[in-house]
Amino acid sequence: MEESRKKSRMVSHEEMERQREYTAWIRTENERYFTENGCRPRAFVLTLGCQQNEADSEKLAGMAMAMGYEMTQTPEEARLIMVNTCAIREHAEQRALSLVGQYKHLKAKNPELVIVICGCMVVQEHRINDIKFKYPYVDILFGTSSIHRFPELLCEKLRRGRRILRSDETEYLVAEGIPVHRESGFRAWVSVMYGCNNFCSYCIVPYVRGRERSRKKEEIVAEVRKLVAEGYRDITLLGQNVNSYGKDGGEEYDFADLLSELDEIEGDYWLHFMTSHPKDASRKLIDVMASSKHIARHFHLPMQSGSDRVLKAMNRRYDFEKYIGIVDYIREKMPDAVITSDIIVGFPEETEEDFEATLNALRRAKFDMIYSFLYSPRKGTPAAQMEGQIPAEEKSRRFDRLLAVQNEISLASNKPLEGKTLRVLCDGISKNNASFYSGRCEGGKIVFFEGEPSDTGKFLNVGIERGDTFALYGTVKR
Ligand code: SAH
Ligand code: SF4
Ligand code: F3S
Numbered sequence: 001m002e003e004s005r006k007k008s009r010m011v012s013h014e015e016m017e018r019q020r021e022y023t024a025w026i027r028t029e030n031e032r033y034f035t036e037n038g039c040r041p042r043a044f045v046l047t048l049g050c051q052q053n054e055a056d057s058e059k060l061a062g063m064a065m066a067m068g069y070e071m072t073q074t075p076e077e078a079r080l081i082m083v084n085t086c087a088i089r090e091h092a093e094q095r096a097l098s099l100v101g102q103y104k105h106l107k108a109k110n111p112e113l114v115i116v117i118c119g120c121m122v123v124q125e126h127r128i129n130d131i132k133f134k135y136p137y138v139d140i141l142f143g144t145s146s147i148h149r150f151p152e153l154l155c156e157k158l159r160r161g162r163r164i165l166r167s168d169e170t171e172y173l174v175a176e177g178i179p180v181h182r183e184s185g186f187r188a189w190v191s192v193m194y195g196c197n198n199f200c201s202y203c204i205v206p207y208v209r210g211r212e213r214s215r216k217k218e219e220i221v222a223e224v225r226k227l228v229a230e231g232y233r234d235i236t237l238l239g240q241n242v243n244s245y246g247k248d249g250g251e252e253y254d255f256a257d258l259l260s261e262l263d264e265i266e267g268d269y270w271l272h273f274m275t276s277h278p279k280d281a282s283r284k285l286i287d288v289m290a291s292s293k294h295i296a297r298h299f300h301l302p303m304q305s306g307s308d309r310v311l312k313a314m315n316r317r318y319d320f321e322k323y324i325g326i327v328d329y330i331r332e333k334m335p336d337a338v339i340t341s342d343i344i345v346g347f348p349e350e351t352e353e354d355f356e357a358t359l360n361a362l363r364r365a366k367f368d369m370i371y372s373f374l375y376s377p378r379k380g381t382p383a384a385q386m387e388g389q390i391p392a393e394e395k396s397r398r399f400d401r402l403l404a405v406q407n408e409i410s411l412a413s414n415k416p417l418e419g420k421t422l423r424v425l426c427d428g429i430s431k432n433n434a435s436f437y438s439g440r441c442e443g444g445k446i447v448f449f450e451g452e453p454s455d456t457g458k459f460l461n462v463g464i465e466r467g468d469t470f471a472l473y474g475t476v477k478r
Helices: 002-008 013-037 051-066 090-102 104-109 125-134 144-160 205-209 217-229 255-263 283-290 308-313 320-333 352-365 392-417
Strands: 042-047 080-085 114-119 140-142 164-166 187-191 234-238 270-274 298-300 338-345 369-374 421-429 437-441 446-449 459-467 472-476
Touching: 013 051, 013 144, 042 051, 051 080, 051 114, 051 144, 051 187, 051 234, 080 090, 090 104, 090 114, 090 125, 114 144, 125 140, 125 164, 140 144, 144 164, 187 217, 217 234, 217 255, 234 255, 255 270, 255 283, 283 320, 308 352, 320 338, 320 352, 338 352, 338 392, 352 392, 369 392, 392 459, 421 446, 437 459, 446 459
Parallel strands: 042 080, 080 114, 114 140, 140 164, 187 234, 234 270, 298 338, 338 369, 446 472
Antiparallel strands: 421 437, 421 459, 437 446, 459 472
16 A cells, blocks of 8 residues: 555656657657768856755756757857756746747757756646747647656657647656766765645745655665765755655655665765755754764755744744744754755845844844845745735835844854865856855855866865855865
């Protein structure tokens, strides 16, 4: 009974086999293209949104490569363009639509170009209609639950030339065995679960990613083991709320147990995870972290607001007292832990008093860093219907005040690192300043230093000389 319930949440082997057959068909077509043109057809993937989407895009790229495409960074030279969208805020949706708009002229130049739009935005009915009617040159649309069927949908398009707008997002399953093309050779994403059951009143994710479902622990352990063996140095476990891991399987095996088991894997690597919901961030989890060898001492714990009234209206199911209790416990067990958070400014009916409670919460929690967002009403969520929406100018004013308070706290958390030596995973030449190399320490803080090409992907010891608001600066100890 238990086993059959588990199986029913999985995409079947037969289904995955079918997808491999479609993949092989397209590969043959692409081999022919190669013989005729002397180069492989190219594929371009553009990703908006969170790490979950980045992980999905690595699957899109993996499938495209298995189908005989070569990846490119230049949409102009692609025969296949995939846009993996996000719906978390209005801005993300507008960006996706404007990017897709820019591809119209590419299609006009090359009618054989196939344009695909997928991801969270296009699970929503009104966005499917936008694409259907306003973007007729988009060839394929599918939502987050159909990603494993991409080979089939592309095959159908190539064989029959029809537009495919697949909107029947009813069954959300776990698909194993999708090929992955990882962007980095030393940082990797590993999803441990998909979907969300929490329905925070502002959030679109539960509507576009379906209900929570966990991967089997054996699959996760095998994947992490393989990554470590391949030399990956930083592995981030992903889930909208990793604390719910395993709760859908009816077993007594939770996220803390998974972390303990993964921590046993021998090697020189860090294990990160995100995101952990404060309503069920357990002491057991923090204890496991504190006594582990590989779990990075970094806790991302989104607070959203410091006002109990607002937290209730957000349906977050904790109050500030409970929240700060977790922060204090993390600091008690791991005094050097980096704690980061998410804050939403301008939730409906947020008063000046509520907002000040958030500012005070920042002063009390002393996060190393926060990600802050202007509240963006999402169609179909309860908060979008609430009275008392805050005017845009007031939201921006509060946003600026929030940053001013946090910037001082961030600076105060980075200053004491001056004179210390931190272990840093080097990412290579900095994207923003080519005269520096950059990397991240265990807690995820950005560190700049003078490096060498061979440093990329390696752990370095960096003596920190300057701690600034947003970054640390230092010298490699060689
Ligand atoms: N599952 C994670 C959050 C994923 S979304 C968690 O619960 O912690 C990342 C962040 O986006 C959220 O923490 C929240 O701060 C922000 N966010 C979500 N919906 C939003 C909205 N409608 N407007 C503004 N920010 C939003
Ligand atoms: Fe959205 Fe809340 Fe789920 Fe996070 S826990 S994805 S904020 S509904
Ligand atoms: Fe992520 Fe955006 Fe979807 S934040 S889960 S890509 S709505």
